[in-house]
Amino acid sequence: MTLATLSPTCVLGLPTGHLTAPEPQLVGPGWEVLLMPARLAHLARRTFARSTASASALGWMFAHAGHCGIFLPEESGDPAWPPATTYLQTGETVTLPPPDWRFTDWGDTTSGWAGLDGRLLSRPLLVHPILTMIAAEIPYALPVPEP
Secondary structure, eight states: OOGGGOOTTOTTSSOTTOOOSOEEEEOOSSOEEEEEEHHHHHHHHHHHHTOTTTTTSOOOEEEETTEEEEEEOTTOOOSOOOTTOEEEOTTSEEEEOOTTOBOOOTTSOOOEEEEOOSOSSOOHHHHHHHHHHHHHHSOTTSOOOOO
């Protein structure tokens, strides 16, 4: 799967609705993934949504098995991301939900797409410092608060 095949209607290079369950995919080329606990992702998304200057910093977001992931350009692993996160490089495997699954409950562990707005790739230079600050200061392992 290439960056070009990641689109709202053809996330896995297959027609929408073709997949019925989350499926492992190889990461890249052209993109990599940062996985984080769902609560940390929820807090980050709320933080970025409050600022018009950084509202476009987060790209698409997906959820699977209690974690959320964002797509980053290749070689975005330096500097290191916060300890609670997992950075997946090109060639590693990530489980993506089917294109038409939507994720709405931040306290749930189901799979789905939490955001398909705007840019596919998140902007690591904007996301990294904010995510690092949130991870260091907020107990994101606690249950997700109600919106």
